[in-house]
Structure formats: C-alpha cells, structure tokens
Amino acid sequence: MKIAIIGYGKMGHTIERIAKEIGHEIVCIIDADNQEDFNSDAFRRADVAIEFTTPSTAFDNYLKAFKQGVTVVSGSTGWLSRLEEIKEICANGDASFFYSSNYSIGMNIFFELNKYLAKMMNRFSQYNVNIKEIHHIHKLDHPSGTAITLAEGIINNLRRKTSWTEDDKAQSEEILIKHEREGEVAGTHIVEYKSSVDRIVIEHEAYSREGLALGAIIAAEWMQGKKGYHTMDEMMNLDKK
Numbered sequence: 001m002k003i004a005i006i007g008y009g010k011m012g013h014t015i016e017r018i019a020k021e022i023g024h025e026i027v028c029i030i031d032a033d034n035q036e037d038f039n040s041d042a043f044r045r046a047d048v049a050i051e052f053t054t055p056s057t058a059f060d061n062y063l064k065a066f067k068q069g070v071t072v073v074s075g076s077t078g079w080l081s082r083l084e085e086i087k088e089i090c091a092n093g094d095a096s097f098f099y100s101s102n103y104s105i106g107m108n109i110f111f112e113l114n115k116y117l118a119k120m121m122n123r124f125s126q127y128n129v130n131i132k133e134i135h136h137i138h139k140l141d142h143p144s145g146t147a148i149t150l151a152e153g154i155i156n157n158l159r160r161k162t163s164w165t166e167d168d169k170a171q172s173e174e175i176l177i178k179h180e181r182e183g184e185v186a187g188t189h190i191v192e193y194k195s196s197v198d199r200i201v202i203e204h205e206a207y208s209r210e211g212l213a214l215g216a217i218i219a220a221e222w223m224q225g226k227k228g229y230h231t232m233d234e235m236m237n238l239d240k241k
Helices: 010-022 032-039 058-067 080-091 105-123 145-155 210-222
Strands: 002-006 025-030 048-051 071-074 096-099 128-135 163-165 174-181 187-194 199-206 228-231
Touching: 002 010, 002 058, 010 025, 010 210, 025 032, 032 058, 048 058, 048 210, 058 071, 058 080, 071 210, 080 096, 080 228, 096 210, 105 145, 105 187, 105 199, 105 210, 128 145, 145 163, 145 174, 145 187
Parallel strands: 002 025, 002 048, 048 071, 071 096, 096 228, 128 174, 163 174
Antiparallel strands: 128 187, 187 199
C-alpha cells in the first residue's frame, strides 16, 4: 500500500516507522512547510493519506486530499463541528473518509464497555457520572475527542444525561469532563460513577502512540476499495449487536 502522511509530528513519525516495518511504502509526507505537495504527483500516487494534525488545519487538509482523489484516514480532533459537511461530501460520492477519535483497538473496546455500563446505570439514579482525560502537554484541544466520544456514548444510553460540559458547576443533566495536560502522557481516560457510599471506575491507559499508529494503518488497509464515510465501529464490527 502506498501511504501519504499528513502531519509530521511525533504521531506522523510513528506512523512512518510502523508502516515501513509492516511493508508499506511512504510516497509523500506533508507538513506545515510544504503544503504545495498536496498538488504533487507523489501525493496523487497514494492509495491513502493518514492525517494527524491540528484542529485548525484538519478540515482544509481533508478537502485538499479529496481534490486529488486520495482517500483519507484521520485521527485529528477538535474539528467535529464540521463533521456533517464531510459526511455530505462522502454521501455525494466525492470522497472516501475514515474517522476515529481514537485508533487504539483497546480504546474502541472501552467505548463499547462505556456504553454498556451507561445503559445499566439507568436503574441506579443515585450515581452521578463524570469523565477525566489526561494527555501530554503538546495536545492543543480539550476535552480530547476520545473524551467527547465517551460522553456521547453515555448521553445516548443514560437517560438522565443530555449534554457534557467542562464547567465545574455542571448541572444535573450534564456530564463534567475534566482535562489535565502532563508531561508526555500518551492518553488516559477515566469514567467514574459516584454515589454517597461508593464509586465505580472504568479506565483506559495508553502506554504509547504505537497502538494509535498501528490502528490507523489497519484502518487504511481496511479502506482499500471502499467509498464513503466509515468508522472504527464498522471495521471492528462493533456496530453489530
């Protein structure tokens, strides 16, 4: 598989190394200082572009890749207010796009566990739920896309919660999401249900970026020959109950 990398920070470097180890070819690497390479023959040769950049640049990167007819697999967060635009472009047959807020196989299992627990907790109104996420100091957006996905999983399954907030004065119908930025932490996400007498906690801790990078490459492999908008639920068959 011929891969283009969009975003050449620590994640981009990890994707490059693992992709080569697996036997894939990196045909183009695009970062902030060579945006003109979106129009290059090297970029157009790519079977897929794997994109991990910033909230302010991700959406434009997608459009540039789509213009060249290149499939995109993205893990950028902080841009989801425009997700429906991407879905519409894909529905019109103009693009192929795979998105996940987290490419870790373990985290996607954790997403399903989170939804299952939320549904169970409908019977126990004495428990309030909150989320905490911890990431490295270089992560610009907060809360993390992963934390938002966890919150949405709860909101869709726990009837007494309708939205999330970062305000410490969360209302009863809101899920409080707390964030911390610490050293080089790859990513820790904690979901806590607390009553006056006890607490229930589920937690996922990533040890490194390697799980995310490998998951993105697996998604890129899975996308070969596919059109439209796709997600980790489909790839892992987690949407089939």
